[in-house]
Amino acid sequence: xxxxxxxxxxxxxxxxxxxxxxxxxxxxxxxxxxxxxxxxxxxxxxxxxxxxxxxxxxxxxxxxxxxxxxxxxxxxxxxxxxxxxxxxxxxxxxxxxxxxxxxxxxxxxxxxxxx
Amino acid sequence: xxxxxxxxxxxxxxxxxxxxxxxxxxxxxxxxxxxxxxxxxxxxxxxxxxxxxxxxxxxxxxxxxxxxxxxxxxxxxxxxxxxxxxxxxxxxxxxxxxxxxxxxxxxxxxxxxx
Numbered sequence: 594x595x596x597x598x599x600x601x602x603x604x605x606x607x608x609x610x611x612x613x614x615x616x617x618x619x620x621x622x623x624x625x626x627x628x629x630x631x632x633x634x635x636x637x638x639x640x641x642x643x644x645x646x647x648x649x650x651x652x653x654x655x656x657x658x659x660x661x662x663x664x665x666x667x668x669x670x671x672x673x674x675x676x677x678x679x680x681x682x683x684x685x686x687x688x689x690x691x692x693x694x695x696x697x698x699x700x701x702x703x704x705x706x707x708x
Numbered sequence: 709x710x711x712x713x714x715x716x717x718x719x720x721x722x723x724x725x726x727x728x729x730x731x732x733x734x735x736x737x738x739x740x741x742x743x744x745x746x747x748x749x750x751x752x753x754x755x756x757x758x759x760x761x762x763x764x765x766x767x768x769x770x771x772x773x774x775x776x777x778x779x780x781x782x783x784x785x786x787x788x789x790x791x792x793x794x795x796x797x798x799x800x801x802x803x804x805x806x807x808x809x810x811x812x813x814x815x816x817x818x819x820x821x822x
Contacts, residue, residue, distance in 0.1 A: 628810070628811075630813070635815070636801070636816040637801075637816060638752075638801060638803070638816075640810055640811075640812060640813070643810055645809070684752070688809065693757060694740060694805055694809070694811070695742070695754060695757060696742070696752075696754070696811060698751045698752045699751065700751050
């Protein structure tokens with residue numbers, strides 16, 4: 594069965610510093626996709642970054658980068674130069690088995706950026 | 709691009725009544741829409757997957773007669789919570805996909821059943 598694990602329930606980071614949010618996954622499917630979403634207190638889920646299992650390079654989107662280590666089955670999110678507005682819940686997700694495009698979510702990490 | 713709207717954003721209703729939540733993709737055609745439920749301080753739980761023009765596929769444990777899903781067009785899906793009870797109070801959020809990898813989420817609907 595597919596599974597996403599986020600072991601950090603909460604993280605603090607100083608403004609302007611970088612932070613890494615951990616995500617490990619388990620799947621027997623050779624083709625899969627990994628996602629990170631941000632959920633501020635208002636509730637909406639904001640898509641941040643995507644990594645395909647066959648992508649050769651780590652995905653980057655502005656201040657977000659995904660440290661994809663396939664052998665370790667990890668897909669950590671790195672946020673550089675943290676801003677106060679980055680304070681939110683962050684969810685790692687994996688595309689489910691088959692062609693359904695269903696997402697399986699981790700339990701999330703609450704990030705607090707301190708001034 | 710890839711904007712998904714949801715209406716209403718908040719709703720309070722009396723126990724026993726039905727509530728309809730709309731999910732719209734504003735700038736793309738959504739061949740597939742997903743409905744999730746999220747309890748406070750918990751992760752998202754997929755309720756059902758709907759494809760335009762066909763019946764929704766419900767996840768195990770989700771009552772299809774209680775949570776009616778209709779995906780009538782490529783831009784609109786609705787979730788109706790029938791005969792709502794206080795335990796149905798939750799945050800309901802939809803997402804839409806054009807068939808590519810990424811799902812884009814709506815802003816969510818907070819339902820409170822009194």
